[in-house]
Amino acid sequence: MFYEVFQALALDVKLVALVVVALVIGLAAGYGLAASIGGVGGAVTVTVTPEKKVYSIGLTLPLSGELSSIGKIWEKVVQLAIEDLNNEASAYGFKVEFRSVILDDGTVEEKALQNVQSFAQQGIKVVIGPAASAQVKVVKSYADSNKILIISPSSTAPTLAIPNDFVFRTVGSDAGQARALATLAYYEGARKVVIFHRNDEYGNAFADFFKDYFEDMGGSSSRLAYQTGLSDYASEVATLASRVQTEGADGVILIAFDTDGANILSHAAESDVLSRIRWFISEGPHGAEELLSPTVGQFASKVKLYGTRPLFIANPLYADFKERLVSRFGLEPGVFSENLYDAIKLAGWAILRAGTYDGEAIRSALVVVAKTYYGPSGWTAFDGAGDKAQQDYGIWAIVPGGPKGYQFKDVGLYERNTIIFTEETYK
C-alpha cells in the first residue's frame, strides 16, 4: 500500500519536476527571443534599438472562406510590401521598422469585426482590409468611433462611398466597374441578360448599377440573386438555366467571389442552355485557381467568357510587381493584389508623415501621401469619399496555357466608354 502511494508520489514528483524544468527553459528561451527582437508583447511602437521604432500594421485577410484563393496570394503580397516599405524607409533614413499583424477573417463579417477589435486592443490604429464590402460595412462604425483607419484594397460597393469617415479604399467603387462590364457585354453583342449575383452588399449594389447602365445603353436585364456561403450552387444554376430559357436571354452577368464563382461556372459547364450563351463576369473570381480547372477552362472557351477588373493595364510598375511576385513566390498576382500592395505602402508612408501614431493624424496624412504616390495600381489619389479617384479597368479571359493547363490573361481595357481588345482571345 505504502509502496504504491510512494510510487504514485514519485511519479507525480517527476512530472512536476519535468514541468518546472520545461517552464524554466521556456521562459529563458522566450526572454532571449524577446530580447533579440527588441521587446515583448503586442505594443505598437516599440524600441528595437535606442533609435529604431516598430510600427504594427493590422491586416484582416480572407485566408479562409469565399475569398480564400485570393487570400493565399495576398499573404505573399503583404510580405513583399512590408519588405519594400522597410527598405524604402531605411533608404530615406527613417529609423523605423514596419511589422504586419495578420489575422484571418474567413471572409465573414463578424470575424472581420472581431479582428479589428482585437487590433484596437493591441493599440493598432491602421488596419488593411477587410476584403469584402459586407465586411467593411460591419467594421465601419467601430472604426469610425475608435478612430481606426481602415484601408480596404478590394471593397468596391458604391454604397460605402461615404465622405469624412475612417474607411479608405485603394480601388474605385463598382459604379465605374459596372459601367465597364455593361459596356463590354453590350459591345460583345449581348442585348438581353440575366444578372446572376451574390445576395450581399457587393452583389446587390453591383447588380443595381449594372442594370441601370445596361438599360441606358438599350439592353434589357433581369436579376437573380443567390444566397452566399452555400456548399454548392447546382440548384441555383438550374434555376438560372430555366430563367435564361424562359426569357430568351443571350447572356449571363455573373457577380461572384472565388469559391461561389468557380462552383457556379463548373455547374454551368454541364448545362446545354448555359453553354450556348455568352458569359461576362465581375472581378471577384479573377485569380482563383479553381477557375483554371479543365471544366471551367473549356467552358470559358465555349461561351467566350470575359470579365472586367480594376487594372491599369499599361503600368510598368505593375509589370515589375507581377514579375517580382512570380519570381519570388511563383504566384501570379490575383485581382486586387496591386491595390493591397499600394494600401500597405500608403499606410506606412502616412504613419511616417503623420509623425505620431494617432488615427486622425494618420488619416489626414494618408490623403496627402496618396496624392503624390504612384504604384502598381496606378495613381492612388482618393476622391472625396476616400475611394481611389482614378480607376482604370482591364478585361480578362481564361485561355489555354500555363502550368495548370489554363491561365488568366488580361486581353483588353475599358477606356472612355470604349472597349479595346489588345489581343484576340477566343477563336
Next chain:
Amino acid sequence: MINFVQYSFFYLILALPLTLSYRTTKVINFAHANFVTYGAYIAVFLHGIRGSNSMALAAALAFLIVGGIAVLNNIAVFTPLQRRGSSPAILMISSMGLWIAYKYVLYMLTDVAHFFTSKNFVSYGRITYSDVPRMSMAGFDFSQAFVAGMISSALVLVALYLTLEKTKVGRAMRAVADNPTLAGISGIPRGLIINLTWFICGGIVAVGGVIWTSFSGAITPEAGDSMILQIFTVGFIGGLVSLFRTSVGAVLIAGIENIGIAFLNAYFSVPISFKPFLTFATLITTLILFPPLGAGGGLPYRFLRRGARQ
C-alpha cells in the same frame, strides 16, 4: 431533376451514417461535418500532390483513414466522457470541439501542402477522375458524380441492410442500439461494436466526401460545414433512429432544395436565396412536430403531457 436525384444520393450517403452512429452510440456528432471534408481532402491531396485521378483509390483510403479518425474520436473523447457519466449534451458539445479542432487542423495541412507544392488547397477545383465513366441515357448526360453517387448509395443501402439484418455483427449493433446494458449482459462486446459502428459511419461519409470532389466546383475546408444543416435536417427527419425515415428525409430535402425552390421561384417569384430558409424551416418543423427530438421535448409533446396531467 438530375440535381434532385444527385442530391438524394449525397444526402443518403451523408445522413444515413449520422442516424446509424447516433442510434448506436447516443452521440449527436457534429464532427460528422469533418468526416465529409476529410474524405474530400484525401481525394484533393491525392490529386494535387500525387497526381492520382483514381476515385476508387481515394474512396478506399478515405474510408480507412476517416473511419480510423471516427474510432479515435470515440476512444479518446466519447468513451472516457461516457465512463465519467457525461450527459448527451456534454458529448454533443465535445463533438463540437472536435469539429472546430479538426477544421483548423485541416487548414494547417492545406498550408503545409501549399508550402511544398505552391498549389492552392484552401479552395480546390473539381476533380475529373479516370476510373469513373460518364453515362448517357434517354437523352440525359450523367456526370461522374451522378454515376459514383448512384453506385455508392446503392451499395451503402444494400450493405447496411444486409449487415444489420443478416449478420451477427448487425444484430449486435441493433442490440447495442436498443438496450446497451442488456446487450452488454448478453455478452455482446459493446465497446467493439460501438467502435465498429464509428468506423463504418466515418468511412461511408468519407466516401461521400470523395464523390463531392467530382461534383462541386470549389472544395474548401468548410465543405462539410456548409452541408451540416441539410445533413442534420435529414437525420432529424429520421428521428436519428430510423434508417428508412432518414432515407425519406434525404429525398425530401433534395426535393425541397432542387424542385421546391425552383417551383416557388417560377410561379410565386420567391427568391432562390430562400433555399437555406426552406431547409431550416423543415428542420424547425421536424423538431417541433416530432418529439422527443423536438425543442424541449417537442412543443406538441409538452402540451399533450401538460394536458394529460391536468
